[in-house]
Amino acid sequence: xxxxxxxxxxxxxxxxxxxxxxxxxxxxxxxxxxxxxxxxxxxxxxxxxxxxxxxxxxxxxxxxxxxxxxxxxxxxxxxxxxxxxxxxxxxxxxxxxxxxxxxxxxxxxxxxxx
Amino acid sequence: xxxxxxxxxxxxxxxxxxxxxxxxxxxxxxxxxxxxxxxxxxxxxxxxxxxxxxxxxxxxxxxxxxxxxxxxxxxxxxxxxxxxxxxxxxxxxxxxxxxxxxxxxxxxxxxxxxxxx
Numbered sequence: 001x002x003x004x005x006x007x008x009x010x011x012x013x014x015x016x017x018x019x020x021x022x023x024x025x026x027x028x029x030x031x032x033x034x035x036x037x038x039x040x041x042x043x044x045x046x047x048x049x050x051x052x053x054x055x056x057x058x059x060x061x062x063x064x065x066x067x068x069x070x071x072x073x074x075x076x077x078x079x080x081x082x083x084x085x086x087x088x089x090x091x092x093x094x095x096x097x098x099x100x101x102x103x104x105x106x107x108x109x110x111x112x113x114x
Numbered sequence: 115x116x117x118x119x120x121x122x123x124x125x126x127x128x129x130x131x132x133x134x135x136x137x138x139x140x141x142x143x144x145x146x147x148x149x150x151x152x153x154x155x156x157x158x159x160x161x162x163x164x165x166x167x168x169x170x171x172x173x174x175x176x177x178x179x180x181x182x183x184x185x186x187x188x189x190x191x192x193x194x195x196x197x198x199x200x201x202x203x204x205x206x207x208x209x210x211x212x213x214x215x216x217x218x219x220x221x222x223x224x225x226x227x228x229x230x231x
Contacts, residue, residue, distance in 0.1 A: 004157070033218065042118075043221040044202065056218060091157065093219075101221060105150070105158040 006075035006092050012112045018080040019032070021109045025066075025094030026076070033077050033103060034067060038088040046090075049075060061086075082113045116207050120222035128230050133177075133192040135225050137205030140186065145207040147188045148219065149179055152202045160205075166190060175199070196227045200229045 005024045010064050025032045034046040046065070047057040051072035060067070064083070069075040079086050089110050093103040121136040139145065146165050150158040162173025175198075179190045179204040186207060205222040 031217065035219070035221075042223045043206075044221075045218040045220065048218055059218070093158075102148075102163065102229050104160075107155070107157040 004092055004094055004104050006090075006106040007094050008086050008109060009107065010110045010112075012114065013082055015084055016052070016081045018078065019082055019111060021077045021079075021090050021111070023077070023092030023098045023106060025077045026104055027090070027093035029104075030072070031097065031098050031101075031103075032069060034075070034077055035091040035092040035093065036088050037108075038085070043091065046077075079111075082111075084113050087111055089112045116145060116209060116220045118220055118222035120225050121204050122168055122204075122225055123223060124226045124228065126230065127195045129197055130194050131191070133195045133199065133227065135190040135203050135205075135227065137188045137222055138230045139181075139188065139205075139207045140147075140184055141209070143206060143209075144181075144183055145209050148179060148206045148208070149173065149177070149188075149190050149208060150204045152204065152224075153200075158204065161190070169171065176189040176201065195227075197229050200227055202226045221225050 007022045017106045030051050032049040035043050037043040045059040047053045050070050068080045089108040091108045092106045095101040095103045117140045119138045148163045149161040152158050161177050162171045164171050164181045172178045172197045203225045206219040208219050210215045
């Protein structure tokens with residue numbers, strides 16, 4: 001069974017540009033999470049989907065970040081326009097159920113904004 | 115709000131020595147607790163988790179952790195370190211149903227484990 005995949009693995013963009021990150025969860029997992037780790041800091045929650053619905057987006061930094069999960073399958077996270085402080089590693093995770101269930105993580109997308 | 119503190123951003127041990135990585139959490143009710151490991155250029159992998167069953171939890175690769183409610187701790191141990199254990203380790207908590215932290219993970223700062231020959 002394929003694990004959680006993320007694309008791209010690395011992205012280098014200039015301030016003001018737009019970047020879209022993609023996450024493909026494990027097939028059948030209704031719960032999809034986005035997390036971010038800024039260099040030197042802890043991994044922080046961004047948002048949580050249940051199927052195609054946003055269950056919790058309390059961790060989204062600001063309105064430059066837009067997450068979607070069309071059809072309840074893969075998810076995208078768009079940053080527009082990107083700022084220097086958006087640099088970091090963006091992780092996606094999925095789980096079958098919520099609460100106490102193992103979240104399976106993808107390898108992450110390393111974003112560098114210059 | 116929940117929080118997690120991992121004591122020591124870097125821990126160095128000799129091969130064959132005891133590994134002890136410390137984790138303390140803050141939560142109004144006993145949460146779910148997790149230890150994840152990240153090897154270089156890989157995603158996070160679950161080592162073990164506590165979900166209110168046995169307080170001593172055994173995980174993969176010989177690791178175990180004990181939930182101590184009175185100390186709000188969930189320290190990770192391994193009796194004998196291997197070179198392959200070198201990685202970054204993360205302690206995390208999530209809340210139970212009905213709470214604002216239900217489902218989402220709150221992580222500690224991470225501890226980089228170095229194993230010397």
